Amino acid sequence: MRIHHLNTGTMCPMGGRLVNGTGGIFQRARLVCHCLLVETRDGLALVDTGIGLGDIKNPTQLGRRWVRQTAPRLDPAETAVQQVKALGYAANDVRHLLLTHLDRDHAGGIPDFPNARVHVLRSEYEMAVLGKPAPSKGRYVTEQWQHKPDWALYGEGGEDWFGFKGVRALGDREGDVLMIPLPGHTLGHCGIAVRAKDKWWLHAGDAYFFHGQLQQKERMPLALGYFQRRVDMDRNARLANQERLRALQASHGGEVAIINSHDPVHYENCRCGAH
DSSP states (O other), X not given: OEEEEEEOXXXXXXXXXXXXXXXXXXXXXXXXXXXXXXXXXXXXXXEOOOSOHHHHHOGGGGOHHHHHHHOBOOOGGGSHXXXXXXXXXXXXXXXXXXXXXXXXXHHTTGGGSTTSEEEEEHHHHHHHTSOSSOOOXXXXXXXXXXXXXXXXXXXXXXXXXXXXXXXXXXXXGGTTEEXXXXXXXXXXXXXXXXXXXXEEEEEOTTSOSSGGGGSSSOXXXXXXXXXXXXXXXXXXHHXXXXXXXXHHHHHXXXXXXXXXXXXXXXXXXXXXXXX
């Protein structure tokens, strides 16, 4: 499989060094929405969708407070659908949307691919879409799935993957795409593992925010750490999974590349080309 790395939404909150770990504290920081476009035997698959055209047309649906705090660029050229077209594909070529979770900056592009199947863990779907249990007010932007997409729901069992449990997202037709439960940021949060050639890529979503969190001596900028704590649904579960990811990187770093959704360092290291 071939993998393209996309930034589907730049965010520029205040804080500089307190968010990115570098720069002045009164500068704008830079965060990304790091998504993967994967060429599979069953068409194109997107791992997360970032901010969508509907969000840009009506940014108030993202929440005024969220927009004020994160300061998204809201550039249509950054949306997944426009980048897919820029690569020479049509929107309908994207047949699968594999979502780490349904927060607004991960699910915004769902309506831009109305014919794609949307793959999520069942526990995420039940909270975000059915409200069972009810999420905190304003956590999800339900307008992002008002068109009633074709959902594919998964439990948390499955086969062993480097000590984690994974379930095949595209079935036996494409056995090298797995959904790996990583609850904590949300109750139904997961990672998406994709094998390209002789290497696995694990998109860990928001299981951690900053590359320094997987280092042996953990580093985390102050403001980013505060935001992370505030949005965790189950902090203990997320910390436990972060520790498991740190151990995976230490023991299998040559076989598995771990990335997250918003760290620009990860994104810049990957954007040199497709894999």
